[in-house]
Structures are given as C-alpha cells and as structure tokens.
Amino acid sequence: MSGSTDTITQKAPTGVEPSARGRESRSAAVLALARFEARELLLQIPVLAFLALYIGYVGWRLFIGGDGMDDFPILQEVDRATQSTSLLPAVVVFICANRAVLRSRRQSTDQQFDILPMEHWRRTVAHALSVLPLAAITALVVGFQFTWAALKPGAVGHGSAAELAAGPLTVLLAGVLGVLLARVIPVGFIAPPFVIGVFVLTSLVSAFTNGSHWVRWLGPVVTEEGADPFPSELLGRPAAWHALYLTGLVVLGLCAAVLVSGGRTRLVTSATALALAATAAGVAGQSPDVSGSVIAARTKASVSPQQEQTCVRHGRSTYCAFPEWTGRTADWAAAVDRIQSRAGGSAGGERLTVRQRIDARGGLESDAALPPSATPGHVTVGTRWGGNRLPEFAVGVASVLVAGNEQAAGRMCDARVVPIMWLALSTQPDPMQSLRDVRIDDSIEGLATALAPASPVSMSAQQTTVVRELLQKPHYSVAAKMKAHWTELTSSKTPTARAAELLGVPLSGKGTSADSGSGKCED
Amino acid sequence: MIATVTASGLSLRYGGTLALDEVSLRLGEGVTGLLGPNGAGKTTLLRVLATAVPADRGSFSVLGHDPGTTAGRLDVRRALGYLPQTPGFHQDFSAFEFVDYVAILKELTDRTARHREARRVLEAVGLSDVRGKRIKRLSGGMRQRVALAAALVGDPGFLVLDEPTVGLDPEQRMRFRELIAQAGEGRTVLLSTHQTEDVAMLCHRVIVMDAGRIRFEGTPAELTERAAGRVWSSAERDPSARAGWRTGTGAFRNVGDPPAGAHLLEPTLEDGYLLTLDARTEVAA
Numbered sequence: 001m002s003g004s005t006d007t008i009t010q011k012a013p014t015g016v017e018p019s020a021r022g023r024e025s026r027s028a029a030v031l032a033l034a035r036f037e038a039r040e041l042l043l044q045i046p047v048l049a050f051l052a053l054y055i056g057y058v059g060w061r062l063f064i065g066g067d068g069m070d071d072f073p074i075l076q077e078v079d080r081a082t083q084s085t086s087l088l089p090a091v092v093v094f095i096c097a098n099r100a101v102l103r104s105r106r107q108s109t110d111q112q113f114d115i116l117p118m119e120h121w122r123r124t125v126a127h128a129l130s131v132l133p134l135a136a137i138t139a140l141v142v143g144f145q146f147t148w149a150a151l152k153p154g155a156v157g158h159g160s161a162a163e164l165a166a167g168p169l170t171v172l173l174a175g176v177l178g179v180l181l182a183r184v185i186p187v188g189f190i191a192p193p194f195v196i197g198v199f200v201l202t203s204l205v206s207a208f209t210n211g212s213h214w215v216r217w218l219g220p221v222v223t224e225e226g227a228d229p230f231p232s233e234l235l236g237r238p239a240a241w242h243a244l245y246l247t248g249l250v251v252l253g254l255c256a257a258v259l260v261s262g263g264r265t266r267l268v269t270s271a272t273a274l275a276l277a278a279t280a281a282g283v284a285g286q287s288p289d290v291s292g293s294v295i296a297a298r299t300k301a302s303v304s305p306q307q308e309q310t311c312v313r314h315g316r317s318t319y320c321a322f323p324e325w326t327g328r329t330a331d332w333a334a335a336v337d338r339i340q341s342r343a344g345g346s347a348g349g350e351r352l353t354v355r356q357r358i359d360a361r362g363g364l365e366s367d368a369a370l371p372p373s374a375t376p377g378h379v380t381v382g383t384r385w386g387g388n389r390l391p392e393f394a395v396g397v398a399s400v401l402v403a404g405n406e407q408a409a410g411r412m413c414d415a416r417v418v419p420i421m422w423l424a425l426s427t428q429p430d431p432m433q434s435l436r437d438v439r440i441d442d443s444i445e446g447l448a449t450a451l452a453p454a455s456p457v458s459m460s461a462q463q464t465t466v467v468r469e470l471l472q473k474p475h476y477s478v479a480a481k482m483k484a485h486w487t488e489l490t491s492s493k494t495p496t497a498r499a500a501e502l503l504g505v506p507l508s509g510k511g512t513s514a515d516s517g518s519g520k521c522e523d
Numbered sequence: 524m525i526a527t528v529t530a531s532g533l534s535l536r537y538g539g540t541l542a543l544d545e546v547s548l549r550l551g552e553g554v555t556g557l558l559g560p561n562g563a564g565k566t567t568l569l570r571v572l573a574t575a576v577p578a579d580r581g582s583f584s585v586l587g588h589d590p591g592t593t594a595g596r597l598d599v600r601r602a603l604g605y606l607p608q609t610p611g612f613h614q615d616f617s618a619f620e621f622v623d624y625v626a627i628l629k630e631l632t633d634r635t636a637r638h639r640e641a642r643r644v645l646e647a648v649g650l651s652d653v654r655g656k657r658i659k660r661l662s663g664g665m666r667q668r669v670a671l672a673a674a675l676v677g678d679p680g681f682l683v684l685d686e687p688t689v690g691l692d693p694e695q696r697m698r699f700r701e702l703i704a705q706a707g708e709g710r711t712v713l714l715s716t717h718q719t720e721d722v723a724m725l726c727h728r729v730i731v732m733d734a735g736r737i738r739f740e741g742t743p744a745e746l747t748e749r750a751a752g753r754v755w756s757s758a759e760r761d762p763s764a765r766a767g768w769r770t771g772t773g774a775f776r777n778v779g780d781p782p783a784g785a786h787l788l789e790p791t792l793e794d795g796y797l798l799t800l801d802a803r804t805e806v807a808a
Contacts, residue, residue: 025632026630032627032632033627036623103613104611108609109613111575111607111610112605112607112610112611112670112673113625114575115573115575115600115605116625116628116629117597117600117601117628117630118627118628118630123628
C-alpha cells in the first residue's frame with residue numbers, strides 16, 4: 001500500500017456550467033424539471049387523447065351541436081356550464097401525473113436518481129408544477145367558451161370569475177392529488193382504480209346524504225341546472241368560497257406531497273397552515289345552504305316579478321323583463337308582431353303584456369312548471385330564448401290572442417287549436433320542424449301536447465292533420481282565409497271538420513270529442 | 524498521492540451481517556479498482572461513498588466535502604457521478620432526453636448549457652449518432668454507455684462505477700474500458716469489478732475487499748508482487764497449493780506456497796488477488 005500525505009479540499013468540475021448553488025438557482029432547477037415534466041405530460045397519448053376529446057366536445061358544442069338556445073346565452077349559466085367538461089382533462093391529469101411521479105420507481109432509476117442533488121421534495125414540487133400548462137389549457141378553453149358566448153349578440157347576464165376558475169382549478173387539483181397519491185402510495189396503476197373508487201364513493205355519499213348542499217359543495221365541480229336560468233342575484237351559489245376552497249385544497253395537496261417527500265422546511269409548514277386555513281374558510285363559506293335573503297328574493301321574483309322588472313313598450317304591447325334580459329324585449333316584440341300580423345278580428349290589434357316569469361322557489365335545479373296566468377292579454381315568456389323556446393313562445397302568444405288568457409288556453413279542447421298552432425308556427429322559419437319541436441313527442445301526426453311557456457295546448461289527431469296541411473300551404477293563402485273566418489275559427493263551438501272546411505283542408509276519418517265542438521277533452 | 528476521497532472507520536450492518544467493517548481508504552486522481560468476491564461489501568461501500576446509504580459509524584469526505592451535514596452531502600452529490608450495477612432507464616426517453624433529465628436533477632439550470640453538456644457526454648461515450656433514439660430501442664451495450672454518459676454529466680470530480688462491464692460482449696467491454704480510462708483522466712474513479720483484467724488494464728491503484736474489510740490497498744503491481752515466488756507449474760495439481768488449475772498447455776498453475784525446487788512462474792494480478800483473499804479456489808482449466 002503506498003502512502004500519501006496530502007488531501008485536496010475542493011475540486012471544481014471543469015468544462016460545464018456550475019450546478020445550482022443559491023436558493024434562486026435551485027428554484028430554477030425545479031422550474032427546469034417542471035418544464036421537462038410538463039412537456040412529457042403533454043406528450044402522453046392518454047393526455048393528448050383526452051385533450052382532443054375535451055377540446056373536440058367543447059368545439060362541437062360551440063360550433064356544430066348546440067341547439068338554437070346557444071345563440072342566446074345566459075352568461076350566469078354559461079360560466080358554470082364550463083365546469084363539468086373540465087373533469088375530462090382532470091381525470092387524465094390525475095392518472096398521468098401519478099404515473100409520471102412513479103416513473104423512476106417503475107423503471108428502476110431510483111438508485112441512480114436518489115443520490116442526485118435535487119431532493120425528492122423539490123422533484124415533487126416540479127411534478128406538481130408540471131400540471132400548470134394543462135390547467136392553463138383548460139383555462140384557455142373555458143375562457144374561449146365564455147368569451148364566445150359573451151360576444152354573441154343575444155348574450156345576456158353576467159358571468160362569474162369564480163365559476164370560471166372552478167374548471168382549471170379542478171384540473172390543477174387533480175394533478176396535485178395524483179402527485180400526492182404517488183408519494184403516499186407509490187404503487188403503479190393505482191390511479192385508475194382510485195378514480196373509480198372516488199366515483200363510487202361520491203355516489204354513495206351523495207345517496208346517503210340525499211345530495212345535501214354542503215356535501216355537494218365538497219366536490220370540485222357543482223353544476224346546478226334547472227328548467228329556467230335565474231337572474232344573477234338569485235343564484236345564491238357560493239362560487240367565490242368554492243374557488244377559495246379549491247385553491248386551498250391545491251396548495252394543501254401540494255404541501256402534503258412535499259412533506260411526505262421529506263421537504264419539511266419552514267416555508268412548507270407555513271404554506272400548509274395557510275392552505276389549511278384557506279380550505280377551512282372555503283368549506284365554512286360554501287357549506288351554509290342558500291341564505292334567507294336569497295330565498296326571499298327568489299320568492300319575490302317568482303310571485304311578484306313586476307316589482308323586479310323593467311317594462312318597455314314596443315308597438316301596441318308592453319314587454320316586462322328582469323333587468324338582465326331587457327335587451328331581449330325587441331326579439332319578443334318581433335315575434336309578437338309577426339303573429340299578430342296574421343291574426344284576424346281584434347286579435348291583430350290587441351294590446352298584450354309579455355311578462356318574463358320564473359319559478360325560483362324550488363331552487364336552481366327546479367323543473368317546476370309556471371302556472372298559467374289568468375289575466376287577459378298577459379303572455380308568459382321564460383328566461384331562455386332561441387331554439388324550441390321560439391315556437392313555444394309563439395304558441396303562448398297565439399293562445400292568448402285566440403283564447404283570451406293562458407289559463408283558458410290550457411283548458412281548451414276544441415278546434416281553436418288549429419288557428420293557434422297555425423299562427424304560432426307559420427311565422428317560424430321552418431314551420432314543419434317547429435311543429436315537431438313544440439310537440440312533446442316530436443311527432444307531426446296523432447294526438448299530442450304542444451308546449452308553451454305556461455300553458456301547453458292539446459292537439460287531437462284531426463287537428464294535427466289540419467295544422468300540418470295548413471303549414472304546407474303558402475302562408476298568404478291561409479292567412480286570407482284565417483282572417484276571413486276568424487270569428488268562426490276562434491269559436492269554441494266550431495268542430496274541427498268545419499275549421500278544416502273553412503280553411504280548405506280536406507279531412508277524412510272520425511274525430512274525437514275534442515273535434516266535435518263540445519268543448520270536452522279526449523280521455 | 525493527493526487524496527481526493529478519504530474514508531475512516533466506515534462500518535455498516537445490514538441485519539445480522541456486517542457489510543462494512545472499519546473500512547478506511549484514500550483515493551486519488553485516476554482509476555482505482557475495487558476487487559472482491561460476491562458479498563465482499565463492494566457495492567455497499569460504493570453506495571455509502573455515493574451517499575445512497577449512510578454508514579452506521581465512521582466518516583468520509585469527497586473532494587473536501589463532508590457528507591455528514593446536509594449541505595456537505597449536497598456538495599458531495601454535486602461532485603459525484605454514479606453508475607450502479609444495474610442501472611435503470613426511462614425506456615420511452617431518447618438517450619438525449621434521459622441524459623438531459625439527469626442533468627436537470629444535477630441542477631444544471633441553463634437550458635443551452637445543459638443541452639450542450641448532454642451532447643458532449645453522449646459524444647464522449649460514442650452515442651452522438653443515436654442520441655435521438657428511444658432507449659428501449661438501444662442495445663444493452665449502448666444502454667450501458669447511456670448510463671455512463673448520465674454519470675459523466677456535469678463533469679463530476681468523483682466517479683463511482685459499480686461493475687459497469689458486466690453483461691457486455693468482449694468488444695463492448697474493450698470499448699467501455701477505453702471510456703473509463705478517458706474518464707479517469709483528471710478525476711477520481713472508483714471502479715468495482717470482478718474482472719481482474721479490467722483492473723490490470725485500467726487501474727493505477729487497486730483495493731481488495733472481503734467480508735466487509737479492506738484486505739489490500741495499493742498499485743496493481745504491488746498486488747501482483749504479492750504473488751511473486753508463489754506461483755508455480757506442475758504436471759499434476761499440487762495438493763499444497765491454495766489454488767490450482769489446468770492451463771491451456773496441460774500443465775497445472777498453482778498458487779500458494781511452492782515446494783522446494785518448484786518451477787516458478789511469472790505472477791499475475793489475479794494470482795495476487797487470490798492470495799490476498801487467501802482462498803482455496805480450484806478452477807478447472
């Protein structure tokens with residue numbers, strides 16, 4: 001053994017940039033790893049597939065598959081409608097972030113990498129940060145969805161930044177939880193069964209708690225959809241608290257993952273305490289059910305909407321809308337004018353009051369039907385517009401013009417349905433399609449109920465045949481006969497066969513009691 | 524010798540086994556071979572020096588850094604390149620991505636410099652042409668070179684190689700020896716191996732371990748010298764020999780204490796190694 005006497009104290013590496021030394025440089029290293037992992041994550045086939053599915057679905061809804069109501073978006077509904085679709089990227093981010101953390105273990109690089117300068121907890125931070133681009137993509141998609149809707153000429157209402165933040169925050173949370181799961185249970189392929197387990201657990205908890213408010217808001221995404229959107233001030237959704245709750249959970253999840261990875265620094269401990277406080281505050285803020293003041297406001301808007309509304313005159317009629325919908329009265333007026341122009345007798349010049357109504361007493365998810373108004377000349381219009389709501393509104397207007405009020409129209413069982421349906425549907429761009437759209441069974445034959453905002457009307461098979469035949473004729477030829485025989489056509493005593501004869505429609509077959517002019521409805 | 528790595532009284536027990544028993548050593552620039560039978564404690568010693576596992580007792584320093592403190596351990600890791608016995612790979616990464624990834628974990632933050640470094644080490648191990656190829660498509664020898672390139676990232680002052688030539692064919696082994704020899708220029712390399720040939724061809728110093736203890740520390744010539752006058756040839760296996768085997772000539776090569784008048788042979792490093800281990804090994808020709 002040869003002896004030696006000297007020991008060198010330092011040997012600097014040669015030929016390369018020195019390794020990170022200061023805190024700033026070490027952070028730069030974490031960011032470099034986050035960039036690398038983000039690129040890897042974005043290039044994962046499942047991520048690409050789910051992103052394509054997500055963006056494709058949103059694009060399809062925006063540009064191809066939407067119904068006509070999408071042309072008249074209500075922004076306080078559009079914002080939260082962005083949330084549920086963000087679960088698609090969230091699920092894949094959870095699984096792939098988990099797999100990315102476990103890559104070293106799976107491919108046995110642990111023994112090499114464990115002795116490299118970047119500690120485990122810093123790598124954990126980098127993995128969590130690598131999810132940010134995917135959350136940013138989600139935010140871009142959400143932003144695009146909302147902006148696209150907001151820029152439409154028919155858009156009304158107000159969006160909420162907190163509601164819009166829920167989707168991206170959910171993706172971020174999913175990624176962080178994927179990282180945390182990998183650090184707590186470092187077992188490959190645990191993420192997919194975990195997702196299924198969470199889904200099953202959520203369903204069970206929801207079932208056992210009857211979907212109670214505070215439990216539902218513990219989930220990342222809370223979409224509450226009902227028949228008619230509410231004015232913004234009646235929503236009562238604790239969206240800001242929920243955003244705080246989600247943000248707290250994201251930071252808490254990250255801190256937990258870092259702590260499990262050995263990063264027990266003062267900064268992490270402080271951040272954990274702050275995140276815990278934010279999460280608790282979020283839970284406390286979002287858990288109470290809808291406040292008494294909101295319930296009172298909902299009741300007021302439901303029972304006496306006139307106290308909340310602004311009314312404007314267009315031509316002969318008056319149009320009353322909740323403040324966020326005042327810009328839509330011109331559309332209603334145009335529809336009313338078209339219908340009245342084809343009506344005979346005094347109906348063509350009747351002064352109507354079109355009032356926007358909602359029933360908000362059952363909450364956001366209520367499907368309660370609006371009771372028909374008994375006030376003569378009063379027409380109900382809902383908060384949605386476009387699509388099927390156009391012919392439905394037209395049926396409502398025509399019903400009042402013919403029957404006098406909505407309640408009477410709802411009880412009607414006679415041939416007056418023929419002029420009502422013709423007036424309503426002949427003014428639509430595609431009358432036959434509109435006939436399908438307003439009928440509950442989407443048919444153009446046989447007995448069915450035709451929808452209107454407050455008072456659906458019943459159509460017998462014979463009446464349907466007459467209406468269908470009339471809609472296939474040029475409207476000016478029918479309009480002349482309609483006006484000429486208006487009094488007889490709008491009499492409850494007129495049988496369907498007589499109405500058909502007056503309007504020049506051949507009719508065969510036996511009618512029912514509703515066709516007889518007796519005023520009795522069919523069984 | 525100027526010592527760059529020193530260890531004093533390192534001991535480590537795994538369950539009931541004393542894997543390292545009061546190991547003290549001094550390493551200098553160049554390649555030092557670490558020889559020993561299976562279970563001698565070579566890998567354990569390398570893992571301790573690489574800061575992968577802490578010793579129960581004793582201390583060591585690498586390039587003046589004391590791994591006993593958090594900051595010191597970080598400095599040691601920064602100065603270290605480690606090629607484990609069976610390196611793992613991220614199979615879906617290209618060779619370049621894998622080395623780049625290791626460079627990031629070595630906290631080389633400047634992207635341009637890091638990429639330049641990744642290209643440099645891949646070129647140094649002769650993988651420039653395949654750096655964009657996924658690791659799962661590379662041969663075993665190429666993968667081993669990728670692992671060496673990863674160990675060389677950042678130009679570490681202390682390189683720890685644990686049986687890097689295992690499983691390589693002769694041509695690949697020759698190529699690898701060349702790389703290790705190059706790597707030993709200007710840095711401290713500790714090469715654990717079963718191959719005495721590797722030590723004879725590459726190392727300027729050698730350490731022999733057995734049962735967790737260092738049995739020899741010196742130059743390969745000094746290890747060979749241990750067998751001087753203790754290797755002889757005979758027509759039949761000499762029962763007094765500690766080890767003996769029939770050679771290609773048909774005669775027996777015996778190692779041990781030769782009888783008087785024995786036909787002495789020129790000793791090799793392997794002879795010195797066998798005698799150091801003091802083992803009675805019979806190897807069939």
